[in-house]
Amino acid sequence: xxxxxxxxxxxxxxxxxxxxxxxxxxxxxxxxxxxxxxGRCVIYREVNPGVADAVFYVRGRIVAVDVQxxxxxxxxQVSAREIEQYTREEFNxxxxxxxCVSSANYAREVQSGMIRLHxxxxxxxxxxxxxxxxxxxxxxxxxxxxxxxMEIELEADLLGSCEE
Numbered sequence: 001x002x003x004x005x006x007x008x009x010x011x012x013x014x015x016x017x018x019x020x021x022x023x024x025x026x027x028x029x030x031x032x033x034x035x036x037x038x039g040r041c042v043i044y045r046e047v048n049p050g051v052a053d054a055v056f057y058v059r060g061r062i063v064a065v066d067v068q069x070x071x072x073x074x075x076x077q078v079s080a081r082e083i084e085q086y087t088r089e090e091f092n093x094x095x096x097x098x099x100c101v102s103s104a105n106y107a108r109e110v111q112s113g114m115i116r117l118h119x120x121x122x123x124x125x126x127x128x129x130x131x132x133x134x135x136x137x138x139x140x141x142x143x144x145x146x147x148x149x150m151e152i153e154l155e156a157d158l159l160g161s162c163e164e
Contacts, residue, residue: 020069020109023099025155029067029113036065041162042117044154046134056124056136059162060117063151069111075100083132091132092143113156122146 022030029036043059076093078086086094094100101107124136124146135142141152 020111023110023112023155023157025113025157026067026111027113028156029065029115033065036062036113036115036156038062038064042115042159043162044135044159046136054125056122056134058117058119058122058136058141058146058152060119060121060152062115063118064116065156066114066116067111068114069109071109072099072101072107073097074104074107075102086132088131088137095135095142114153115156115159116151116153117159119146119148119150119152121148 038061040062041059042062043057045055045057047055074097076090076097078090078094083091083094099110099112119141122136122139122141124139125133126138130137139146144150144152
């Protein structure tokens with residue numbers, strides 16, 4: 001009788017192991033698809049405490065919504081430095097690899113709720129110390145020059161409603 005709970009737990013673990021883990025962004029999209037309808041105004045905000053506690057943003061309209069499955073790979077390594085000391089290029093490599101894992105032992109399939117948005121307006125930091133503080137920097141979104149009408153992709157849990 002003592003082995004029964006162990007066998008049940010093992011069977012449940014094996015059943016779940018075949019399914020991709022839902023990230024918070026996927027849960028948001030799946031829980032309320034209407035909230036992510038095309039044309040809705042959304043905003044991505046970053047607060048950079050080291051830059052006069054300023055708030056920077058990209059505002060736009062939803063073009064497409066998708067729940068994507070991907071395998072988490074290893075995070076890029078930078079020689080023994082804290083993220084605040086990364087160059088912009090090193091920081092961008094990390095952001096583009098995100099979500100990622102620190103060890104191959106943690107590699108797994110995950111589902112993310114991805115939102116493609118049409119960029120209408122933005123404000124980005126220009127102070128050098130903001131280079132590794134966020135996706136927005138000197139008129140750029142990660143490694144792309146921001147332009148009105150361009151499309152970018154973000155996870156749903158990073159976005160808020162413009163009406164908030």
